[in-house]
């Protein structure tokens with residue numbers, strides 16, 4: 587599992603006026619409230635492409651004071667394109683504006699920041715980002731939602747929408763074009779803020795976390811169980827996996843807050859949570875001779891989860907050398923992968939891997 591497996595699709599052309607030079611933001615008009623009400627009932631009662639959960643948020647108090655991007659405007663927006671939420675695209679739309687504001691706050695997005703948003707949907711989070719003065723590159727796979735969000739923000743040059751599958755797009759090229767002319771000092775790195783479909787969360791994490799030269803913060807709304815597994819896995823537990831070594835190698839993750847399932851339409855079967863990954867830059871990565879050989883060793887170690895490291899790593903060097911290295915790092919010669927933290931794997935790698 588090396589993270590930097592990027593597809594070589596050419597980037598779509600990017601408007602040279604994007605991102606705009608920071609200037610006082612202009613407030614966007616919310617989606618119209620009075621356009622139609624005809625098919626809302628249909629949406630409420632329909633079995634939406636296999637979504638079993640209730641269409642309506644069970645707790646009406648989760649609605650925000652501001653009426654933009656609540657339950658009704660979300661349904662109206664979907665109706666305007668004749669769309670039903672699709673399970674295959676993980677389309678669970680956020681109905682609670684204050685959670686969008688907290689997501690933006692968790693990344694400390696400020697006037698002039700460039701933000702990558704994956705899966706803007708109806709544009710509710712995009713709207714909050716624009717309203718704090720950010721320029722947003724939004725990547726949306728669903729062509730109808732991409733069109734919807736493009737229309738919604740047609741009156742500002744702060745939003746660029748690309749209709750692409752994030753897991754297949756060449757995000758580094760897209761971002762490079764946007765960030766051109768900016769030097770990547772801390773304050774000028776871009777940020778990622780997104781309510782992503784749960785089924786691409788591992789891909790998103792693998793793709794973005796090694797990009798600390800480009801992004802300072804990655805704030806994601808994830809399935810709660812996945813959020814807990816990524817941020818706080820216990821050593822020696824079955825939840826402890828190579829992805830945890832990866833996450834801590836490239837970032838400092840922080841579990842921010844839980845988001846109950848009642849805040850989404852359609853309601854998912856599980857709760858969500860916000861995680862902020864503060865990305866390290868290359869100078870702060872643990873010192874290994876090669877990240878490729880390091881992650882290859884970690885993967886091999888976990889491939890034989892029930893096996894001892896002296897067995898699973900013997901393709902790297904003889905078991906006696908592994909035993910000696912384990913002792914030097916402070917472990918028993920019979921140790922297994924779930925006992926080692928990131929820094930232990932780093933020491934072990936540097937002792938047994940040939941330069």
Ligand SMILES: C[S@@+](CC[C@H](N)C(=O)[O-])C[C@H]1O[C@@H](n2cnc3c(N)ncnc32)[C@H](O)[C@@H]1O
Nearest residue numbers: 675678679680705706707726727728751752781
């Ligand atoms: C959970 S919804 C969130 C929508 C919106 N951000 C919100 O908070 O209401 C996920 C969004 O990601 C889009 N999406 C799904 N798979 C995607 C992919 N591979 N690349 C980009 N967007 C994707 C969906 O079409 C949908 O709009």
